[in-house]
Amino acid sequence: MLRTALRPRWLGLLAVALLFVVAFVQLGRWQLGVAEDKALKEQLEAAKKVGVVELSTVLQPHSPFPGELSGRPVRAMGTYAADEQVLVTDRRLDGQTGWWVVTALHTDAGPTLPVLRGFVTSPDAVPAPPAGPVTVRGGLAPAESPVSSAGLPQGQLRSVDLSVLVNQWSGDLYNAFVFLEQQTPASDLTTVPTPRPTPGINWRNASYAAQWWVFALFALWLWWRMVRDAHRQDHPAPAAGEGDPAPRHTDDA
Template structure:
């Protein structure tokens, strides 16, 4: 079969098959990209169209974070504690800086909700937390993974890790945090200083399964192209083998007839 496969005609067919495979694989990858883009667009549109819901209605303190709540708009009413922390090595609009995270004691549950109030370029720029009862709104997010780098300076964190915050802030703690976008009553003019709000990230979106199925179809077509080439070579090899056997039988028959004479 190898001899059959190495014939110029079959090598040319193999080259065509390889080109078809490359084209179909790329088309499959394109469909996967479409699946991701469509899922992202729909997820963002759905999240933005939702009205904020009170955090105590969708999440309990210390419970695991449900993935479907990522970027979900929520509101929380309570009072801020004074123990703000900063999370180092963050970026916003091309600048390096820190996230400002403060504990909000939620009135409805008495549990503490970490609130990402904003971004500053220096820990010295932390604005004071609001006093009295406030309502914050923003996108809900799961806690970040534990920080694996060198220990940051005192008062700073490497990530928004609730396993660290639970030892710093007393009482029950939500296993999540909020990208704060607004607060009521609104902050007094100038009270935030240079701090900027941090937009809620897009979160996980998964696939648009119809386009993912199209990708699988393209890849199946690619495999079929290789199979067809193999089938052609196999059938041609069988025909060659049959022809060789027939020729050998004719030669054998001729030899037998000559011996008889």
């Protein structure tokens, strides 16, 4: 069968089949990308419909952070504690490396909320938070994984590690922090966008992607089937009885 497959005719058809395979695989990848984009769009639209809620209505201090609250827009009112502030190192925004400014907000509801007020490119150029009452609005986020801060100047961390802040700041700490989007009075810092949710899958478009990949396999199978049929035509199987030794006759005594 290999000799049949190596004939110019079948090699040419194999090249055509491979072109179809490449096209079908790329179409499948495109459909998969569409599936992820649609799922992300649906998640963002659902988040917009939810609207902004008071933080105290969806989360309590010391309680575990529910995954579904990640990115949830919330609002809180309170007063910043200027002496309860940390800088988180090695952060990037718009191609620049700098620090996140995270400040404690003592909310009117009682607990303390870490607020990521914004981004700076120098640890010596951090505007002080407003002195009076403020209203903040932004997206919720869970605590980041702990990272050793050995070797850093005092007041700097390598992650938003709430297990460190709970021992440094006063009040009951929310097990979350907020990416500040709006503040009254307005903030002087460059805000950091709330991370987009991890895209899921739109299964309808994902099924279209699977169909394209099935077509790719079918193209290869069809070529193999044609080669096999051609080989069988060139090398037909012996008819029943052909090639069998002639029966031996013995004379009766």
